Amino acid sequence: xxxxxxxxxxxxxxxxxxxxxxxxxxxxxxxxxxxxxxxxxxxxxxxxxxxxxxxxxxxxxxxxxxxxxxxxxxxxxxxxxxxxxxxxxxxxxxxxxxxxxxxxxxxxxxxxxxxxxxxxxxxxxxxxxxxxxxxxxxxxxxxxxxxxxxxxxxxxxxxxxxxxxxxxxxxxxxxxxxxxxxxxxxxxxxxxxxxxxxxxxxxxxxxxxxxxxxxxxxxxxxxxxxxxxxxxxxxxxxxxxxxxxxxxxxxxxxxxxxxxxxxxxxxxxxxxxxxxxxxxxxxxxxxxxxxxxxxxxxxxxxxxxxxxxxxxxxxxxxxxxxxxxxxxxxxxxxxxxxxxxxxxxxxxxxxxxxxxxxxxxxxxxxxxxxxxxxxxxxxxxxxxxxxxxxxxxxxxxxxxxxxxxxxxxxxxxxxxxxxxxxxxxxxxxxxxxxxxxxxxxxxxxxxxxxxxxxxxxxxxxxxxxxxxxxxxxxxxxxxxxxxxxxxxxxxxxxxxxxxxxxxxxxxxxxxxxxxxxxxxxxxxxxxxxxxxxxxxxxxxxxxxxxxxxxxxxxxxxxxxxxxxxxxxxxxxxxxxxxxxxxxxxxxxxxxxxxxxxxxxxxxxxxxxxxxxxxxxxxxxxxxxxxxxxxxxxxxxxxxxxxxxxxxxxxxxxxxxxxxxxxxxxxxxxxxxxxxxxxxxxxxxxxxxxxxxxxxxxxxxxxxxxxxxxxxxxxxxxxx
Amino acid sequence: xxxxxxxxxxxxxxxxxxxxxxxxxxxxxxxxxxxxxxxxxxxxxxxxxxxxxxxxxxxxxxxxxxxxxxxxxxxxxxxxxxxxxxxxxxxxxxxxxxxxxxxxxxxxxxxxxxxxxxxxxxxxxxxxxxxxxxxxxxxxxxxxxxxxxx
Numbered sequence: 001x002x003x004x005x006x007x008x009x010x011x012x013x014x015x016x017x018x019x020x021x022x023x024x025x026x027x028x029x030x031x032x033x034x035x036x037x038x039x040x041x042x043x044x045x046x047x048x049x050x051x052x053x054x055x056x057x058x059x060x061x062x063x064x065x066x067x068x069x070x071x072x073x074x075x076x077x078x079x080x081x082x083x084x085x086x087x088x089x090x091x092x093x094x095x096x097x098x099x100x101x102x103x104x105x106x107x108x109x110x111x112x113x114x115x116x117x118x119x120x121x122x123x124x125x126x127x128x129x130x131x132x133x134x135x136x137x138x139x140x141x142x143x144x145x146x147x148x149x150x151x152x153x154x155x156x157x158x159x160x161x162x163x164x165x166x167x168x169x170x171x172x173x174x175x176x177x178x179x180x181x182x183x184x185x186x187x188x189x190x191x192x193x194x195x196x197x198x199x200x201x202x203x204x205x206x207x208x209x210x211x212x213x214x215x216x217x218x219x220x221x222x223x224x225x226x227x228x229x230x231x232x233x234x235x236x237x238x239x240x241x242x243x244x245x246x247x248x249x250x251x252x253x254x255x256x257x258x259x260x261x262x263x264x265x266x267x268x269x270x271x272x273x274x275x276x277x278x279x280x281x282x283x284x285x286x287x288x289x290x291x292x293x294x295x296x297x298x299x300x301x302x303x304x305x306x307x308x309x310x311x312x313x314x315x316x317x318x319x320x321x322x323x324x325x326x327x328x329x330x331x332x333x334x335x336x337x338x339x340x341x342x343x344x345x346x347x348x349x350x351x352x353x354x355x356x357x358x359x360x361x362x363x364x365x366x367x368x369x370x371x372x373x374x375x376x377x378x379x380x381x382x383x384x385x386x387x388x389x390x391x392x393x394x395x396x397x398x399x400x401x402x403x404x405x406x407x408x409x410x411x412x413x414x415x416x417x418x419x420x421x422x423x424x425x426x427x428x429x430x431x432x433x434x435x436x437x438x439x440x441x442x443x444x445x446x447x448x449x450x451x452x453x454x455x456x457x458x459x460x461x462x463x464x465x466x467x468x469x470x471x472x473x474x475x476x477x478x479x480x481x482x483x484x485x486x487x488x489x490x491x492x493x494x495x496x497x498x499x500x501x502x503x504x505x506x507x508x509x510x511x512x513x514x515x516x517x518x519x520x521x522x523x524x525x526x527x528x529x530x531x532x533x534x535x536x537x538x539x540x541x542x543x544x545x546x547x548x549x550x551x552x553x554x555x556x557x558x559x560x561x562x563x564x565x566x567x568x569x570x571x572x573x574x575x576x577x578x579x580x581x582x583x584x585x586x587x588x589x590x591x592x593x594x595x596x597x598x599x600x601x602x603x604x605x606x607x608x609x610x611x612x613x614x615x616x617x618x619x620x621x622x623x624x625x626x627x628x629x630x631x632x633x634x635x636x637x638x639x640x641x642x643x644x645x646x647x648x649x650x651x652x653x654x655x656x657x658x659x660x661x662x663x664x665x666x667x668x669x670x671x672x673x674x675x676x677x678x679x680x681x682x683x684x685x686x687x688x689x690x691x692x693x694x695x696x697x698x699x700x701x702x703x704x705x706x707x708x709x710x711x712x713x714x715x716x717x718x719x
Numbered sequence: 720x721x722x723x724x725x726x727x728x729x730x731x732x733x734x735x736x737x738x739x740x741x742x743x744x745x746x747x748x749x750x751x752x753x754x755x756x757x758x759x760x761x762x763x764x765x766x767x768x769x770x771x772x773x774x775x776x777x778x779x780x781x782x783x784x785x786x787x788x789x790x791x792x793x794x795x796x797x798x799x800x801x802x803x804x805x806x807x808x809x810x811x812x813x814x815x816x817x818x819x820x821x822x823x824x825x826x827x828x829x830x831x832x833x834x835x836x837x838x839x840x841x842x843x844x845x846x847x848x849x850x851x852x853x854x855x856x857x858x859x860x861x862x863x864x865x866x867x868x869x
Contacts (some may be wrong), residue, residue, distance in 0.1 A: 067814030067851050200810055207810055214815030215806045217751030217791040221816065224750035232745075257734075275745050277737045349755050349763055349816035349850045399753070399816025400850050435756040624810060628856070632813055635852020658760040658848060666845050669854035 047100055048128045049078050051136070055156065055168025057084050059125070060094040062101035062110060063117040064371055065210060066348075066398035066405070067632075068687040069625035070117045072209045074125055076195045076621050077118075080188060081129025082136075085156035086195065086206045088167070093395035096373035096388075109478070112371040113406045113518065115588035115685020118621055122683050130185040132174070139173035140165060190619070190680065199624050208625065210397070222396040223353045223432070225367045230355065230428040231260060233419050234279045236286050237268040237441045240295040240651040242513030245269060249287035256282045263422035267411075270419045276432060296513040296651040300447065303512065303648070304340055307449040307469035310508045311338070315467055316485055318494040319505035327502025328465045332457025335541055336465075337534065339452060339711045341526040342645035344445035344519050345438065345661055350399020352412050352433040356380070358420035363390045366413060369398025371406035379410030383417035402520040402636065407443065408477035439661050440653040444646055445519035446471040450493075450530035454538040455502075461538050461549075463502035466493045466530060471516045472509040488518065492527030492587060492692065497560055498535065498553040514648070520636055521688040524587040529641070529713070532583035532696030537709050546700065547582050559591045559616050560584050562677055567593035567614035570675050578609065581700025583693040589684035591616040591677075594634065596670070596697035600705055604718040608638060608670040608698055613690065615674065618681035626686050627674040633690025634672055639664030641695040643714050720784050724749075725793025731780050739783060740764045740775035743790060751791035751819050755848070762847030765820035766790050772827045791819035797868060798829040805864035813851035821847050825861050833868055835861065 050058045059078045065071040071091040079089050094101040102108035105116040133153060140158035141148040143165060151160040156167050190196070200207040213219040238244065248269050250262040258278025263270050269286055273279035298306070314325065328334060354368035364384055370376045373393040380391045398405055405412075416431040423429065433441075453465035473488045474480035486509060494505045519525055539546040547568060554561045564584045574580045579600060584593040595612040613630045620626045643662035647654045655661040699710040702719045720731045724747070733742060743749045743766075752775055755763030759774035766775045767789040789796075794803070802825045805811075812818050821844065828835060828843035835843065840861045849857065 067812075069813070200808075202808070207807075208812070210815065211807055211810050211812055214812040214818055215803050215822070217819050219815055220750075223754065224744075226745065226748065226750075275741060277734070277741050347850060349753070349761070349814060349848070351754065398814065400814040402850070435758070435761075628810065628813060628853070631855045632852045635854060636850070639852065657758050658756045659758060663848055663850060664852055664854075665848060666841050666854040666857065669852060669858075672855050 048125060049082070049132050051132060051167050051171045051174065053168050053171045055088055055166050056090050057082060057088050057156075057167065058090040058092055060101070061091055062094045062103060063112040064093060064369060064395055064398055064405070065091070066112075066369065066401045068117070068629060069208060069622060070112070073118050073621050073625060074121055075209055077122060077125040078129040080193055080195045081126050082133045083153045083155065084167070086204050088156050089209065091209055096377045096393035098374050110372060110374045111406060113403065115590070115687045115689065117685065118683045119589060119685050126187055127182055127185055130187055131179050134180045134185070135174040135177040136167055136170050138177045139170040143170065143173060196619065196621050197623060219397050221350055221399050222355060222367050222369045223350055223399075225355050225396060226430070227355065227357060227428045230430050231272050231274060231423075232276045232279045233270045233272045233416075233429050233431045234276075234283050234434060235265070235268045235270045235415060235431070235437070236283050236288055237437065238290050238295065239440075240290070240292055240297070241515065242295040244291040244294070246289040246291040252285040252287070253282040256285060261423050262286070263419060265415060265418040265422065267415070270415070270422070272419065272423060272429065280434065292651070294513070296648065298651060299649045300342065300647045303447065304449060307447070307510060308338060310469045310510060311449060311451045311467055315469075315506040315508040317506050318485065318490040319496070319503055321500070322463070322502035324502060325465060325504040327463035328453050328455050328504065330455060330457070330462070332455050332462060333541065334453060334455045335538065336451065336453040337537065337709050337711045339450040339526070339530045339534070341448040341450075341529070341713050342647065343447045343514065344525070344640055344644050345442045345646050346402040346404035346519055347438060347658070347661065347663060348398070348400030348402060348404055351435055351438050352404065353431060354412055354416050355428055355430045356413070356416045356420045357428040358384060358417070358425035360425045363392070364417070364420070365392045365394065366416070367394045367396055368413060369396045369401070369405055370413070371401060372408075372410070375408065376410045376413040379414040380417045383414060384421055403518040403522070404443065406518065408479065411443070435657045439646070439655050439657060442646070443515045443517035445525055446473060446516040448526045450526065452530055452534040454534065456538060456542045459542050459544065461498075461500050461542060464496065464498070464500045465504045466496070467506050468493065469508040469510050471512060471514070473516050473518055473522070475509065488523045490527070491523040492585065493523070493531060495586070496531055497557045497586065498550070499556060500553065520633070521587060521691040524585065524688070524692040525640065528583070528585040528587070528692030529695040529699070532585060532693065533699040533703070533710060536581070536696075536700040536703055540703070550584065554584075560586055563591045563593040563614040563616050566675055566677060567595045567612050570614065570673065571595040571597070571612040579701045579705035581697045581702070581704060583696040583700060585692045587689045587692055590686060590689040592630070592689045592693050594693040594697045596694065596701050598698060598701040600702070600719045606702065606719045608668070610671045611673070611694065611697070613672065613674045614677060615686065615689065616677035616679060617686050617689070618679050618683040620676050620679070621683050623676055626676055629686040630674040630690040631672045633688065634694045635664050635669055637691040637694035638668065638670070638698065641698060641713055641715055642668060643716070645714050720781060722780060722783055722788060723786070724788045725790060733780060735781050736779050737781075738776050739766065739778050739780040739788070742780040743775065749790055749792050753816055753819055755817065761817070762820045762824060763817045765823045765847065767823055767827055770827060770830060772824050789823070791823060794823060794826060796826060796830065798864070799826040801864040801867040802826045802829065802860070804867055805860040809856050809860045809863060811853050811856040811860045813853055817847060817849045821849065821857055825857070825864065828861065829864055829868065834865055
């Protein structure tokens with residue numbers, strides 16, 4: 001560490017060694033300004049960029065890479081401002097530390113979610129990159145004996161006075177330079193961008209930074225981490241939500257070769273073994289009597305019926321325009337439909353797992369693919385009686401998540417810590433969830449019923465009603481102060497953009513023991529479907545073309561209107577023999593419209609052949625990643641509306657694994673075209689906004705052909 | 720018992736019913752073959768046995784004596800190399816967890832059918848799930864790999 005300088009931070013910058021053992025310098029910054037695209041204040045100091053004497057530039061990710069492309073996106077922002085050569089860019093997940101790596105969009109807590117990574121990091125990482133660049137310039141000036149203004153920085157090299165040096169050669173000197181004031185930083189003009197807005201280029205190696213390791217299977221995920229002597233644990237959990245362990249007979253389990261321990265934890269019985277196969281066989285051999293006195297005992301059909309009873313009365317008001325619900329009575333015709341949405345499972349391809357190495361009274365090291373590392377750290381501290389400085393979270397790549405790895409109760413790490421404690425830290429423990437655990441003991445997208453109502457008069461929608469019954473995701477979490485309406489239940493409903501004179505949106509937050517969680521695009525998974533499909537139903541009832549009526553009623557929302565028009569234009573004429581539907585939705589600060597072309601076969605089955613998508617996400621940092629997130633979001637959303645449902649019978653999940661929980665396969669995937677609206681607005685997220693419009697676009701295509709309302713999801717095979 | 724994995728002989732002494740997947744991952748530390756479902760429903764654990772795709776999560780290691788087992792770590796056939804190049808060119812991966820299995824399935828398909836039609840690509844790849852839904856790019860990458868192979 002001798003040539004890595006450690007400095008006291010200036011008021012707004014910190015230059016510090018991260019203790020990672022190689023030479024170089026580290027730049028972090030707090031711009032202290034309000035982020036340009038919303039009420040987000042950057043309040044934390046952070047260490048984000050490291051220039052190594054080996055000429056690498058490493059960007060520390062406070063967000064986990066689980067496929068959405070942050071390892072490239074965040075790195076691109078820094079590479080641009082620091083004037084790097086792409087081949088020198090690297091990424092690493094940051095340590096768990098709210099003070100340095102808190103997400104301003106999460107109130108300063110570390111977290112990946114809500115499509116906030118690019119949105120919340122843009123200004124901060126530009127500043128970090130520009131600051132490091134100016135320090136390198138000063139270092140070069142000193143080394144070359146020239147004025148700083150005579151130093152030219154290009155592709156990771158400094159030139160001046162006939163001399164040149166790589167950034168790596170300048171790193172030690174740069175670490176001694178006083179960082180410039182944030183106010184003095186100059187940012188590149190967009191016309192000079194080398195990386196931002198550019199597509200993959202084999203000549204410069206520009207492309208996804210995680211591609212090479214993933215293609216060569218060198219990428220390391222938590223499940224791939226296997227320290228010497230690690231034991232594997234699986235847990236038998238209650239078959240019904242809210243059930244508890246009554247009594248356990250573990251004699252047969254302990255007789256399985258390789259099983260080392262059977263321990264009871266808060267939510268089940270863990271079998272620990274020298275390998276997975278033994279642990280699984282041990283679990284299969286457990287005889288457990290469950291106490292179901294507080295368990296859910298209803299079937300989902302009965303729960304839906306209960307939700308509908310609740311809908312007879314007004315709920316918590318979420319939006320009122322004009323006369324609100326009173327506007328639904330009056331001249332003309334009133335139409336209504338109950339939209340039913342099932343529980344959905346995230347089912348990331350890498351099943352949940354983490355590895356904990358616990359030294360009683362001393363420390364714990366946890367390897368995990370976590371969206372909320374400091375929350376996990378806190379959970380481990382609570383179980384193990386350690387302080388946060390003794391609990392290290394090493395964030396690994398994750399094989400998908402879609403929200404499942406962001407658990408306010410840190411279920412995974414809490415379970416692992418309890419097992420580690422129960423065996424007194426005798427060996428590292430890898431806790432694995434099997435796919436059955438994932439499907440049957442999940443945290444699900446909440447089941448919901450939207451009662452949609454519209455009053456049509458004189459060819460116009462004069463009143464709009466959207467009343468929802470749903471379990472709250474946010475209640476009881478640190479993200480929702482008591483007494484605050486749960487925005488995750490109503491987002492996408494209460495901000496309906498259509499210029500309708502009377503609007504009423506209200507919500508009933510239903511309680512039951514099934515555990516629920518945000519699922520890629522959260523409330524928009526159901527609100528966009530109810531809003532956009534019922535809009536077509538109402539428009540047709542009013543005798544209007546749904547796209548034309550959208551154009552009229554979105555006149556005050558130019559960005560929604562623009563993506564709608566772009567998608568419709570690019571879709572071109574409808575091919576013979578197909579039916580078409582369109583939907584547009586605003587979520588997570590981005591705007592997306594999708595046009596679905598569908599073939600309905602003679603036997604009533606249908607296939608989504610092609611989807612044309614238009615997205616406005618401000619400046620598209622990596623257009624190809626924007627496209628890939630739209631493609632993937634369309635596939636993920638389509639999967640849900642075609643075939644996904646987690647149902648309960650007598651309180652227990654019916655589905656087991658990927659043979660009966662039906663996720664999208666290649667034969668169901670449409671061709672996708674993505675068009676990005678050119679923009680100079682600050683960048684916004686793309687992980688989630690591609691999901692919401694696809695469901696209603698497909699339903700609207702079916703409606704156009706059959707005249708039916710598609711109010712019950714999933715749609716199944718037939719139109 | 721001798722198993723041949725990526726051309727190298729291994730001495731398997733484990734249980735009769737233990738799936739190949741866990742022998743690869745836990746004993747040989749070859750973690751490129753992934754666990755996805757454990758019931759042959761998703762294809763994340765795809766390996767090639769005598770060139771044909773097989774699900775390592777349900778196939779006992781002990782049943783493979785005398786067979787040539789290929790994992791992603793040993794995918795160096797012309798089709799395999801073309802597939803990895805095409806996957807890179809198109810930036811197919813998102814989370815990446817299923818992609819070893821996808822690439823092995825694609826390599827097997829292209830070895831059998833070097834010039835697959837669009838329908839043959841879909842049929843050949845349909846049993847491999849990608850939850851990130853990179854299917855659109857996988858289709859393109861299989862076609863591109865076919866071009867690379869000439």
